[in-house]
Structures are given as structure tokens and as C-alpha cells.
Amino acid sequence: MKNILKTIAIALIVILGSACEKWIDPEINKDPDSPEDVELSLILPSIQVQIAYIMGGFNIAGISSMWMQTLIGNDRQAAAIYSYNMKDEDANSAWNSLYSGPLTDIEQMIKKAETPGKESWDYAGVGKIMKAYTMGTITSLWGSAPFSDAFQGSKNLTPQYDSQREIYDGIQKLLDDAIIDLQKTENNLFELENDLIYDNDVDKWIRVAYTLKARYYLHTSKRSGNAAYNAILKVFDLGITSYYEDCKFLFGTNESEWNPLYQFSLQRIGDAYVNQNFINLIGDDNDPRYSFFYSAQNSDLLGGPYYGSANSRVVLISHTEALFIRAEANFRLGNLTDAVNDYKSAVISSLSSFGIPPVSWYNKIDNETESTLTLEKIIDQKYVALYMQTEVYCDYRRTGFPSLTPIPNTATNNTIPARFPYPNDEKKYNAKNCPSVLLTDKLWAFQ
Numbered sequence: 001m002k003n004i005l006k007t008i009a010i011a012l013i014v015i016l017g018s019a020c021e022k023w024i025d026p027e028i029n030k031d032p033d034s035p036e037d038v039e040l041s042l043i044l045p046s047i048q049v050q051i052a053y054i055m056g057g058f059n060i061a062g063i064s065s066m067w068m069q070t071l072i073g074n075d076r077q078a079a080a081i082y083s084y085n086m087k088d089e090d091a092n093s094a095w096n097s098l099y100s101g102p103l104t105d106i107e108q109m110i111k112k113a114e115t116p117g118k119e120s121w122d123y124a125g126v127g128k129i130m131k132a133y134t135m136g137t138i139t140s141l142w143g144s145a146p147f148s149d150a151f152q153g154s155k156n157l158t159p160q161y162d163s164q165r166e167i168y169d170g171i172q173k174l175l176d177d178a179i180i181d182l183q184k185t186e187n188n189l190f191e192l193e194n195d196l197i198y199d200n201d202v203d204k205w206i207r208v209a210y211t212l213k214a215r216y217y218l219h220t221s222k223r224s225g226n227a228a229y230n231a232i233l234k235v236f237d238l239g240i241t242s243y244y245e246d247c248k249f250l251f252g253t254n255e256s257e258w259n260p261l262y263q264f265s266l267q268r269i270g271d272a273y274v275n276q277n278f279i280n281l282i283g284d285d286n287d288p289r290y291s292f293f294y295s296a297q298n299s300d301l302l303g304g305p306y307y308g309s310a311n312s313r314v315v316l317i318s319h320t321e322a323l324f325i326r327a328e329a330n331f332r333l334g335n336l337t338d339a340v341n342d343y344k345s346a347v348i349s350s351l352s353s354f355g356i357p358p359v360s361w362y363n364k365i366d367n368e369t370e371s372t373l374t375l376e377k378i379i380d381q382k383y384v385a386l387y388m389q390t391e392v393y394c395d396y397r398r399t400g401f402p403s404l405t406p407i408p409n410t411a412t413n414n415t416i417p418a419r420f421p422y423p424n425d426e427k428k429y430n431a432k433n434c435p436s437v438l439l440t441d442k443l444w445a446f447q
Helices: 004-016 040-055 058-067 076-082 088-113 121-142 164-182 202-219 226-236 260-267 276-284 319-333 336-353 360-366 375-385 391-399 424-429
Strands: 071-073 247-250 272-274 313-317
Touching (some): 040 313, 058 088, 058 121, 058 260, 088 121, 121 202, 202 226, 202 391, 260 272, 272 276, 319 336, 375 391
């Protein structure tokens, strides 16, 4: 795998490097180490590294997983946030990193890829997919956020906020546009290169776009009802077709390439680790995925070999998730036979992604029928399968499942927080646009 630190360094050169003011000879102050222009094939891997590192790190995956009780916060900041005492400044890192990092880079990549006469539709399409994914995560955690008025750099340092509804509509359009871009074969100056996720396979990116459409239809299903579920069924077959096509980023075993949660575990030993409630849930159930999520020998780490190792992956969206999405859509629409089949297929897909055959434990899943399947069972199995992914937090706020016992906290009325707080930096520097909210305020999509 390409050296991740080198990739990050390239990104910093591109975004943060600045050329000196021109005088006398227009070429005299051009710094060869801070290029004013950079190839699309170098911007792309930097974006992918940043997204995987931020989304899979403690400030997003870790916090949402603590509130979903797959992790426990034991000390310092982690202990406070686990107990729902998340302050505005605790949100600074994730928010600022996403907006000043990958989203800024994505915007530059898309603009460069759409330059008249130099169109590079592969990069434009993948950029729009990654923008949709990143904004989808942001709005699922914060609700309203800068979107249509954002990404202008110094031209607009106080962007207005779009409503969550507007952002979800914008995400669907981004994905539609991405699909169109990626299907173009003419006037495509540069084909995809240095793609660290799919090794330049454009068809797989198109399938990711369709599966993301299904995810965000589900996010808004409490608002649009059957229209969302029918839309999911319409796009499902065009999406990711197997766990081999999961959209995931693989980290490396070299110190410069370690998974972000593994780094957190080493740097803050004992601050957070796998929640005993989750260990008991999968252990008492004899779930064969137990050893992938938890290791007694490394109990201070945030998970077993699947998520808690140096080279653990960060999953952005998967075939397993897609099958659970369709299972819920069919269940909600009353297509119970299809819902049962999707439910069983989703569990098999999850097991297969770990290299586990459908062992005897699977019998209880295989025995599920149209009369016994419930929404709670679908979400409970999705809860395990999507371990350490923020979609679990979205499902909980939509459905109330899995059934969790909140930690007593009078500040949140003894309830699990319904959202992330807006960052302190945003309240300071964009106060006229930043909403005033409480952790208990439900987001529009999940009301």
C-alpha cells in the first residue's frame, strides 16, 4: 500500500502550501516544493486517507460507539463523553478536520476535474460520491450545517447553514450527478489513478453511489415513509453486489500507516475500550464474530483484530449494510418473505466478511419466518454487524433499537444524546449562522 504519510504530506502541500507574492520576475518566487497546481491522481488518495482517518477515529466512530454502548469511556475526556457530558469544544476536532481537510480538497478536485476543455469525469464523479458520504455523516451527527454556501475559502468564512432536509436533497443530487459523470466515456482527459479504495474500478464506485442513495433514503424514511422504502428497492440491485465490493479503507502495519483507533488506544491507554455489555451480548449469544470484536489479551484496545489492530480497516459502506437496509424496507412495506430472505442474507454477508461459514449459531437466524421476524431483530443484528460504524447511532435514533439502558445524567434527562453539539469554534467565528442546540434536541430526520 502506498505510504500514507507521504500521501498526507502531499495533501498538506497542496492545500496549505502558499506561493510568495509575485514581483519582478513572475517565476522567481515559485517554490518547487509548494506547487500551485497538482495532479488529480495525487489529490485523490490524500482525500481518501483523510476521510478514513477522521471517520474511523475516536472523535466520530469512537464517540458514537460509546453512546451505542459498544465502547465504554473509562478515563479523562472519554469518560465524560461516555456519560453524555460532551462539550462544544469536544466537537471542534471532527468538524474542523472534515471541513478544512477532505471537504476542501474534494471541492478543489471537483472544480479541477470539471475545468472546460480538461474534463476528467472519473475524478469528478468519485469526488461527488465522497462529498456526499462526508456531508451525509456530518448532517447525521449535527443536522443543519454549511453546505451550499460553504467551501469558498477566504471568500466566505461565515457560511450560512442549510437545513438537514436541504442537505439530504443535495446529497441525492450529488450522487445522481456522480453516476452520470462516471458513465461518461468521451472528453475524459484523465482516467482514475491512485485510487486506494477500489484500485481505479469506476464500476464499483457507481455501485457505491447507488448504495449510498439507499442509506440516505433510509435516513429520511421517518419523514417520507413508503416513498423512501420504495426508492430503496429501486436502487438496491444497482448497488454493491457482495462483501468483496465493500467500500473500505485498509490501513497498514507500518507505524506511519496505523489505524486511527489503534493509535488512540496506544496513546491513551485505558481511556476507552470495548464495553462489557457488548462483550456479554455477543459472548452469551455464542456469536462467532466475538473474537473479531474483542480480544482478552488486548482488552485495552478498541476492539479485536477486526477494528483494534494496527492494520484494521475502516468500513465506509458495505454489502451487509445494504442488505439490512433492504430488509427493513421490505419489512416496513409488508413484503415479509423478502424481508426474511434479506435478513438472513445480511447475516450471512456479515459472517462471510470475517471468513466465517454459517455455523450452528446461524440456525436461529435461518429459522426466522414471516411471523417471527421483527424490526427489532433486524436492527439488533445490524447493530452487531456494523460494529464501530456511525450508522448504528443513526438506526437507534430512527427506531429506538437496539434497546439500550441510558446512563443516568440529569443534563440529558437520562437519555442518550440525540446529536453532537456544534463546535465551540463555530460558535465563536460563525455565531450569526450557528444554531443554538441541546444534546437532547432531535434532528429533523429522526423526529
